[in-house]
Amino acid sequence: MGMIILGIFLTVGLSISLVFVKTGEERKLTNEGLMVKRSKWHAREVIQVNEHIRTYQDKVRKNLKEWESTLSYVSSFSTVTKESLMIQTTPIFISGNDEFAEQARKNGWPGKGTAESPYIIENFSIISGDSVDPVIFIQNTDVSFIIRNCTISARQIAIYLNNVENAIIANNTIFHRRTGILVLNSNHNMFLNNRIQFVVTDTGYMLFKGDISLENSRNNYLGNNTAESFFLDSSNENVLVNNVSINATMSGFMLLRSRSNDLLNNLVISSFREGFLIDTGDNFLLENKVFHSRVGFSFSYGDSGIVVKNQALNCSNAGFEIEKSDNVVFVDNVASGNGANGFLFYFDSDGQVLVNNTAVRNAGFGFSLKGSTHAVIVNNSAIENGINGFELVDVNRIKVINNTALLNQMNGMLIDGSSSHNLFLENWFINNTSYGMFIRGSLGDIYSSDNVVKYNAFIFNNLNGDKEAASNVRDGIFDYNYWSTHHAPDVDHDGILDQPYSLGGIANLKDDHPLASPSLIWSVKDSRGILGLNLLVDREFFVMIFVVMAMVLFNYKYDLILRTLIRSRKYKDE
Numbered sequence: 203m204g205m206i207i208l209g210i211f212l213t214v215g216l217s218i219s220l221v222f223v224k225t226g227e228e229r230k231l232t233n234e235g236l237m238v239k240r241s242k243w244h245a246r247e248v249i250q251v252n253e254h255i256r257t258y259q260d261k262v263r264k265n266l267k268e269w270e271s272t273l274s275y276v277s278s279f280s281t282v283t284k285e286s287l288m289i290q291t292t293p294i295f296i297s298g299n300d301e302f303a304e305q306a307r308k309n310g311w312p313g314k315g316t317a318e319s320p321y322i323i324e325n326f327s328i329i330s331g332d333s334v335d336p337v338i339f340i341q342n343t344d345v346s347f348i349i350r351n352c353t354i355s356a357r358q359i360a361i362y363l364n365n366v367e368n369a370i371i372a373n374n375t376i377f378h379r380r381t382g383i384l385v386l387n388s389n390h391n392m393f394l395n396n397r398i399q400f401v402v403t404d405t406g407y408m409l410f411k412g413d414i415s416l417e418n419s420r421n422n423y424l425g426n427n428t429a430e431s432f433f434l435d436s437s438n439e440n441v442l443v444n445n446v447s448i449n450a451t452m453s454g455f456m457l458l459r460s461r462s463n464d465l466l467n468n469l470v471i472s473s474f475r476e477g478f479l480i481d482t483g484d485n486f487l488l489e490n491k492v493f494h495s496r497v498g499f500s501f502s503y504g505d506s507g508i509v510v511k512n513q514a515l516n517c518s519n520a521g522f523e524i525e526k527s528d529n530v531v532f533v534d535n536v537a538s539g540n541g542a543n544g545f546l547f548y549f550d551s552d553g554q555v556l557v558n559n560t561a562v563r564n565a566g567f568g569f570s571l572k573g574s575t576h577a578v579i580v581n582n583s584a585i586e587n588g589i590n591g592f593e594l595v596d597v598n599r600i601k602v603i604n605n606t607a608l609l610n611q612m613n614g615m616l617i618d619g620s621s622s623h624n625l626f627l628e629n630w631f632i633n634n635t636s637y638g639m640f641i642r643g644s645l646g647d648i649y650s651s652d653n654v655v656k657y658n659a660f661i662f663n664n665l666n667g668d669k670e671a672a673s674n675v676r677d678g679i680f681d682y683n684y685w686s687t688h689h690a691p692d693v694d695h696d697g698i699l700d701q702p703y704s705l706g707g708i709a710n711l712k713d714d715h716p717l718a719s720p721s722l723i724w725s726v727k728d729s730r731g732i733l734g735l736n737l738l739v740d741r742e743f744f745v746m747i748f749v750v751m752a753m754v755l756f757n758y759k760y761d762l763i764l765r766t767l768i769r770s771r772k773y774k775d776e
Contacts, residue, residue, distance in 0.1 A: 293330060293337050294339065296340045297342055302340070302343055302345055302347065303345075306321045313347070315346055315347065316346055317368070320345075320346035320348050321348070323338075323347065323349045323352070324348070324350045326352045326354075328352060328354045330355065335358075336356065336359040336361065337356045337361065338361045339362045340362070340369070342365045343366050344367040346369075348369075348370045348372065349371050349372070350371075350374065351372075353375045353376075355377045356377065356382075358380040359382075360383065360398075361376070363383075363385045363386070365387045365388060366388040367389055367391065368390060369392070370391070370394065371391070372392070374396045375397045376398045378400060379400070379401050381412065382398035382400075385416045385419050386419065387418050388422070389420050391422045392424075393424045394425050395427065396414075396427045397427075398429040400430050412431040413431055414427060414433070415433040415434075416434045416435070416440060418436045419440070421440065422437075424440070424443070425442075425445070426444045427446070429448075431451075431452060431454055431456065431473075432455045432456070433456045434457045434460040435458045435459060436458070436459045439462045443464075443465075443468070445469075446468070447469070447473060449474075450473040450495075451474050453476040454470035454492070455470065455479070456476075456480075457478075457480045457482060458481050459481070461482050461485065462484050463486070464488075465485065465486070466488045467489045467490065469490070469492075469493075471495075472495060473495035475497070476497045477497065477498050477499060477514065478500065480500065480501050481503050483504030484504070484506045485507050486508045487499070488512070489510070489512065490512045490513075491512070491514075494515075494518075497514075497523050498514025499512060499514055499523070501524045501525070502526060503526050505528045506528075506530065508531045509532045509533070509535060511533070512535045513537075514535075514537045514544075515536075515540075517541065518542075520544070521540040521564065522546065524547045524548070524551050524554070526550060526551055527551050528551060528554075529552070529553040530551070531555045532554070532557070532559055534559065536559070536562070537564060540565065540566075541564075542564070542565060543561075543567045543570050544587065545559065545561055545570065547570065548571075550573040552575045552576055554579075555577070555580075556569070556577070556578070556580070557578075559582045559583075560585070561585070562584075562586055563587065564587045564588065565588040566589050567590050567591070568590070568607070569582060569584055570592075570593040571597055572595045572596060573595070574594075574600060575597070576599050578600070579603070580601070581604045581605065582605045583606045584606070584607045584610060584614070585606070585607075586608070586610065590614070591610040591615060592615040592616070593618070594617045596620055597619075598621065598622050599622075599623045602624065602627070603628055603629070604627070604628045607630070607634055608633060609633050611635050612635060613640045614632075614638045616639075616642065617639070617642065617650055617653065621641075622652050624653045625654050627656055627657055628723055629658045629659075630720075631658065632661045633661070633662050635663075636663070638660040641653060655680045656679065656680075656682050657682050657723045659723060660685050660686060661684070661686045662686050670706065680712065681713055682698075682723075684717040684718075684719065688703045690703075698715045698718065699715075702714045702716065
């Protein structure tokens with residue numbers, strides 16, 4: 203019987219949440235004329251956002267199919283047998299289409315340089331010896347050619363392409379001391395299934411940028427390569443799929459001044475610095491993973507990027523680190539087991555959108571935003587982090603809606619510094635060691651002001667028995683929240699306790715309409731009710747049920763709301 207009741211509660215509760223998110227309402231709050239809009243999650247926006255994300259995903263899937271078909275295309279051409287394997291001891295140098303045709307004729311390379319019959323350079327073992335020249339240097343060509351199944355050992359650069367189009371570099375094994383594949387001013391090429399290894403010399407590391415390096419190049423495709431590092435500089439609209447970076451001495455994937463690139467399902471293991479270092483905006487990252495690096499994902503000086511379903515696990519510092527990057531969207535990402543913060547936004551990164559992300563068991567904060575404005579933080583979970591679940595410092599005009607802070611070692615949410623005109627709605631703070639929410643403000647004459655905290659649930663926080671607290675705060679509103687330690691009667695059975703709840707701290711704030719049950723968060727609108735529901739049930743029963751729900755969330759994170767918000771910024775106040 204208990205399980206049936208639990209199932210009914212979960213179904214009803216989640217359904218009510220979904221209705222709330224999709225419809226949205228406005229609330230007028232009587233605090234010196236302050237108007238706060240409760241929600242802007244309109245159904246048409248949900249559709250538009252989902253279509254936008256789907257467009258990116260479809261684009262990447264299309265590229266993946268193109269890559270698979272290209273692998274089949276490359277394999278369809280005849281190959282030289284291993285018995286006739288050639289040894290090429292001198293570098294290959296080609297400049298221009300005519301010279302390519304001449305060397306193909308001279309060396310017996312098959313093909314005509316067309317898409318249907320490309321030139322094929324394959325099954326060579328090429329060693330540079332003492333020469334510092336590239337082993338294969340090709341420039342100023344647009345004929346179609348394939349370099350495949352070669353083993354190349356280079357003193358410095360193995361393959362160097364400059365102003366080249368229509369090349370396919372596939373299934374090669376490359377050893378180098380500077381750069382494995384260097385690509386300059388080259389477009390519409392493909393690099394597939396290559397294995398590249400950087401070789402340490404007796405004098406140590408030589409200066410190099412990456413095992414595969416693209417500079418001022420666009421519309422290239424990198425798929426299923428294994429290397430130490432991948433580097434893009436001033437290179438736009440490239441696609442990187444299923445590549446693996448192992449033991450990078452710098453960053454696994456470094457994108458500098460590079461926009462509109464798609465990175466899908468790439469893996470970084472044990473990077474000395476960042477797994478992904480991106481200093482420009484408008485890139486799309488989907489389902490990438492970083493293990494055991496210093497920082498999982500680092501974004502700086504960018505805007506309008508979209509980061510979906512990525513994971514940063516067991517990094518020695520932060521999982522996701524964002525500096526001075528505006529309007530970046532984070533959806534369904536996970537930061538777990540990292541040595542510092544899960545998600546760190548600092549140095550005035552404005553307009554961020556965080557939807558459905560999880561920060562669990564990080565040594566520092568789950569989510570930390572410093573100096574942000576107009577951010578939207580919706581349906582995220584901070585669980586068992588070593589300090590605060592959410593830390594918000596000097597944030598203004600942000601919306602924090604329907605998040606969960608559970609079992610964090612200090613506060614569920616700390617609001618600090620001069621943080622004003624923020625909305626905290628329908629959040630759940632459960633079993634945090636210190637306060638569920640602590641609005642501290644700065645000392646002296648700096649205050650956090652005009653914050654609105656409504657329809658939140660504070661459940662079994664403050665293990666030392668203290669009240670929820672607010673200090674150095676003025677003109678704030680706490681109203682219609684549920685407080686598990688407040689047991690005043692509800693004589694008229696309207697779901698609102700008959701005595702206010704007084705917060706701790708020097709601000710002397712109180713909640714004039716404390717709720718009798720956390721379930722009423724979805725049913726009360728001021729003194730009348732949002733959906734016309736009056737759930738008159740035992741408070742402690744719902745406390746127990748919600749704790750069970752929170753534990754379920756630890757293992758399976760349900761998706762109730764829109765996937766993300768995009769550049770159109772439809773959530774902003776009208």
